[in-house]
Amino acid sequence: MSAEQIDHEARLVEDDHHSLKLWLRLLTCSSLVENNIRESLRREFNTTLPRFDFMAQLQREPDGLVMGSLSKRMMVSGGNVSGIATQLVKDGLISRDSLKNDRRTFVVKLTAKGLKTFNKMAARHEEWVIENIGPLGNDNIEQLAKLLGELKRTTLTAQSESNK
Amino acid sequence: MSAEQIDHEARLVEDDHHSLKLWLRLLTCSSLVENNIRESLRREFNTTLPRFDFMAQLQREPDGLVMGSLSKRMMVSGGNVSGIATQLVKDGLISRDSLKNDRRTFVVKLTAKGLKTFNKMAARHEEWVIENIGPLGNDNIEQLAKLLGELKRTTLTAQSESNK
DNA sequence: GCAAACTATTTTAAACTTAAAACATATTTT
DNA sequence: AAAATATGTTTTAAGTTTAAAATAGTTTGC
Numbered sequence: 001m002s003a004e005q006i007d008h009e010a011r012l013v014e015d016d017h018h019s020l021k022l023w024l025r026l027l028t029c030s031s032l033v034e035n036n037i038r039e040s041l042r043r044e045f046n047t048t049l050p051r052f053d054f055m056a057q058l059q060r061e062p063d064g065l066v067m068g069s070l071s072k073r074m075m076v077s078g079g080n081v082s083g084i085a086t087q088l089v090k091d092g093l094i095s096r097d098s099l100k101n102d103r104r105t106f107v108v109k110l111t112a113k114g115l116k117t118f119n120k121m122a123a124r125h126e127e128w129v130i131e132n133i134g135p136l137g138n139d140n141i142e143q144l145a146k147l148l149g150e151l152k153r154t155t156l157t158a159q160s161e162s163n164k
Numbered sequence: 165m166s167a168e169q170i171d172h173e174a175r176l177v178e179d180d181h182h183s184l185k186l187w188l189r190l191l192t193c194s195s196l197v198e199n200n201i202r203e204s205l206r207r208e209f210n211t212t213l214p215r216f217d218f219m220a221q222l223q224r225e226p227d228g229l230v231m232g233s234l235s236k237r238m239m240v241s242g243g244n245v246s247g248i249a250t251q252l253v254k255d256g257l258i259s260r261d262s263l264k265n266d267r268r269t270f271v272v273k274l275t276a277k278g279l280k281t282f283n284k285m286a287a288r289h290e291e292w293v294i295e296n297i298g299p300l301g302n303d304n305i306e307q308l309a310k311l312l313g314e315l316k317r318t319t320l321t322a323q324s325e326s327n328k
Numbered sequence: 329g330c331a332a333a334c335t336a337t338t339t340t341a342a343a344c345t346t347a348a349a350a351c352a353t354a355t356t357t358t
Numbered sequence: 359a360a361a362a363t364a365t366g367t368t369t370t371a372a373g374t375t376t377a378a379a380a381t382a383g384t385t386t387g388c
Contacts, residue, residue: 017290017293017294018302018305018309019290019296019297019298019305020290020293022297022305022309022312023293023296023297025309025312025313025316026190026193026194026197026308026312027194027198028239028312028316029190029312029316029319030190030191030193030194032239032316032320033187033190033319034191035239036319042376042377048343048344050343050344050345066366066367067366067367067368068365068367071367075192075195075196075199076344076345076346077345077346077347078366078367079345079346079347079348079367079368079369079370080344080345080346081367082367082368082369083343083344083345083368083369086368087343102353102354102365102366103352103353104351104353104354104365104366105353105365105366105367106366106367106368126180126184129183129184129187130180130183130184131322132183132187132319132322133183133186133187133315133319134180134183135318135322136314136315138182140311140314140315141182141183141186142182143307143311144190144308144311144312145182145185145186145189147304147307147308147311148186148189148190148193148308149189150300150304151193151297151300151304151308152192152193152196154299154300155193155196155200155296155297155299157299206347212373214374214375230336230337231336231337231338232335232336232337235337240375240376241375241377242336242338243338243339243340243375243376243377243378244374244375244376245337246339247338247339247373247374247375248374250338266335266336266383266384267382267383267384268335268336268337268382268383269335269337269383270336270337329388330387330388331387331388332385332386332387332388333384333385333387334383334384334385334386335383335384336381336382336383336384337381337382337383338380338381338382339378339379339380339381340378340379341376341377341378342375342376343374343375343376343377344373344374344375344376345372345373345374345375346371346372347371347372348369348370348371349368349369349370349371350367350369350370351366351367351368351369352365352366352367352368353364353365353367354363354364354365354366355362355363355364356361356362356364357360357361357362357363358360358361358362
């Protein structure tokens with residue numbers, strides 16, 4: 001049992017399709033990096049990836065975002081975003097205010113404390129990512145980013161076709 | 165001397181940025197496909213991706229696997245695997261027996277019913293994957309698989325370095 | 329032999345996630 | 359203007375996931 005494979009690709013058999021192989025490898029790579037980052041966030045900042053993600057979205061939008069946009073950007077359910085928001089408000093890291101014109105919608109925004117906290121985490125986060133991905137080399141990174149850009153585009157297209 | 169110094173530093177920062185960008189794109193792509201597959205599994209077979217994953221690992225190993233191996237292969241916690249196993253046993257899709265020589269360890273194995281069920285799901289699964297990834301084109305798929313193979317290798321190396 | 333250390337797994341408690349229902353507010357229709 | 363419909367968000371209930379503690383069994387060092 002010594003040379004045992006330890007990831008999603010382990011299930012491959014010889015006649016598997018190239019698409020399937022790519023999908024399993026994609027899943028392996030993102031799981032590897034994601035598990036690393038998740039563990040580091042917990043260890044150093046006692047927080048979680050979803051919470052970090054949430055704050056990262058807001059950091060790019062100084063005017064804040066409405067809950068629906070956040071849900072779409074993070075590709076998770078509205079209820080999920082709602083729950084994370086409640087925690088972050090309790091910790092004083094974000095504000096959540098209803099709009100004047102439409103009292104159904106809420107805008108969430110980083111507080112000063114939230115921004116300060118996020119900046120500290122983001123600096124470490126980038127270091128972790130570079131540890132994981134940097135060794136691949138710049139040429140490979142550029143090429144991978146380009147190809148994944150294509151994949152994203154075609155997947156989104158396929159998705160909207162099937163929802164017609 | 166100053167110009168050269170600044171150049172190197174600027175280059176470094178730029179490279180770092182690329183790592184981060186690639187990571188976010190990787191996460192986007194796998195989330196897109198993963199959400200599609202997850203939703204399809206629920207809709208057509210009323211099951212989940214982890215349960216499918218679990219059975220997929222067993223399908224390749226007619227002699228079964230011990231819980232620890234499964235946890236490593238699926239890159240999830242042991243407790244998680246344990247919970248999934250309990251469900252699958254209840255549904256009669258796998259067996260779970262303790263070993264003669266070491267009564268701590270359990271071997272899980274697909275039952276006949278489990279294998280039959282899995283084969284049906286796997287066929288559809290491959291169709292969904294091809295819908296999502298196939299449109300990228302064979303050349304791109306090959307190239308992506310190769311680059312992700314590199315990424316996997318370097319990430320695993322970085323990981324084992326940091327665990328020394 | 330036997331206690332200490334180790335290993336494999338399960339259980340537990342807390343956090344996360346989702347779909348669906350509920351709620352609150354806006355907009356459109358009649 | 360009332361009713362119907364649509365929209366944005368939260369709540370709920372059920373299931374998933376994790377780290378850590380607990381349990382059970384095995385191996386090691388004296």
